[in-house]
Amino acid sequence: MIDAFHRDGLRAATDVYLRATRRGPLSRAGARIVESVLPVTELCTALLRYDAAIGTWGVGPGSRAMLEEWDLQPRCELHPDTWRVLDHEPFLAFGNHACGLEPALFNALLTRTDIHYLAGDFVARVGPNLARVVLPLARPDSPAPTPAGLRARALDAVERALWPARDDFAARRANAAQLARAGRLIGSGGAGVHVFPSGSLHPGAPWQPGIGHLVRSLARARGTQSSTRPIHLIPMVYGVRDAHLLAARVLGAHPGMRAAARLRLAVRDPGPYVYADAPVPLDVFLPPGDPLPPPAVLAERLRELWLRARAGADRAIPGWRSAGSVLGPRRLP
Numbered sequence: 001m002i003d004a005f006h007r008d009g010l011r012a013a014t015d016v017y018l019r020a021t022r023r024g025p026l027s028r029a030g031a032r033i034v035e036s037v038l039p040v041t042e043l044c045t046a047l048l049r050y051d052a053a054i055g056t057w058g059v060g061p062g063s064r065a066m067l068e069e070w071d072l073q074p075r076c077e078l079h080p081d082t083w084r085v086l087d088h089e090p091f092l093a094f095g096n097h098a099c100g101l102e103p104a105l106f107n108a109l110l111t112r113t114d115i116h117y118l119a120g121d122f123v124a125r126v127g128p129n130l131a132r133v134v135l136p137l138a139r140p141d142s143p144a145p146t147p148a149g150l151r152a153r154a155l156d157a158v159e160r161a162l163w164p165a166r167d168d169f170a171a172r173r174a175n176a177a178q179l180a181r182a183g184r185l186i187g188s189g190g191a192g193v194h195v196f197p198s199g200s201l202h203p204g205a206p207w208q209p210g211i212g213h214l215v216r217s218l219a220r221a222r223g224t225q226s227s228t229r230p231i232h233l234i235p236m237v238y239g240v241r242d243a244h245l246l247a248a249r250v251l252g253a254h255p256g257m258r259a260a261a262r263l264r265l266a267v268r269d270p271g272p273y274v275y276a277d278a279p280v281p282l283d284v285f286l287p288p289g290d291p292l293p294p295p296a297v298l299a300e301r302l303r304e305l306w307l308r309a310r311a312g313a314d315r316a317i318p319g320w321r322s323a324g325s326v327l328g329p330r331r332l333p
Helices: 002-008 010-020 025-037 040-057 059-069 080-088 102-107 121-125 150-162 169-187 210-220 242-247 255-267 295-316
Strands: 075-078 091-095 115-120 134-137 192-195 232-239 273-276
Touching: 002 010, 002 121, 002 150, 010 040, 040 059, 059 102, 075 080, 080 091, 080 232, 091 102, 091 169, 091 210, 091 295, 102 115, 102 232, 115 121, 115 169, 121 134, 134 169, 169 192, 169 210, 192 210, 210 295, 232 295, 242 255, 273 295
Parallel strands: 075 273, 091 192, 091 232, 115 134, 115 192
Antiparallel strands: 232 273
16 A cells, blocks of 8 residues: 555555455454554545545635535634735745644635645645645654554554655755745745644654755845745644544544544543734844854744744633633634
């Protein structure tokens, strides 16, 4: 299945998997065990449907339609200036990557089409419509925390199989080229780019210096780009976790798993939500004329910016069920 994915994409890999599960009693029994830990069939189906939806309706409308189908309606608490930048201005958005639903949550905010993702090169193999918005990156060979729990370890194994680490010259050169392309899209094209700086679903994974390289290149190019509009940095906080994925209708064929997740969320949970403070102009984050810090230092400063946004979310979001009118959310476009 993994070979089919790398060679021909997700649809071909799904067909290979389904044929393998129907070869006999032992195959069917093994598939039931696998599906009880990681619902492969439903996840593949959801990804293929998502790719088709954004191809039919566009990234924003298609994402909103799929969230509605999945019974997943996030709370959107964004500063008015952030809405304006998302609608019209060039930006670099970055945030946490908790369970894999975050791209759909971000895309659902959009009313424009010139948005791109710096993401693992395996995402482009999900389908042709996602491939059009992805700037593919090879996975760096960097240490990551060991996940806890059977499902987390299974997801980690799948992630490493789909996106194996590469640390050769060709991979580093390809990544540098994609970061340069992202800089041109933002600086000259006036587009928006989103990145998950850790490049991992693990909450404790360190941020990679790639985002520092990108911001440094944007700062260096000031005054030489054809676009004169200011560039903004947007730290995005995604209040979503695996329980939201399991409780949604993404996994429609697993009612027991869904019921258990809903019970976990019923006790006390403020999500799912998307939160962002006011965007930070690049010229404020890095004033023109000041020395440019190294990429690793910039990545840490950007992480501190995101941590401040997360603290804002912690203050604003937990009481939203009882104070929704005070928080004044804007509905999805």
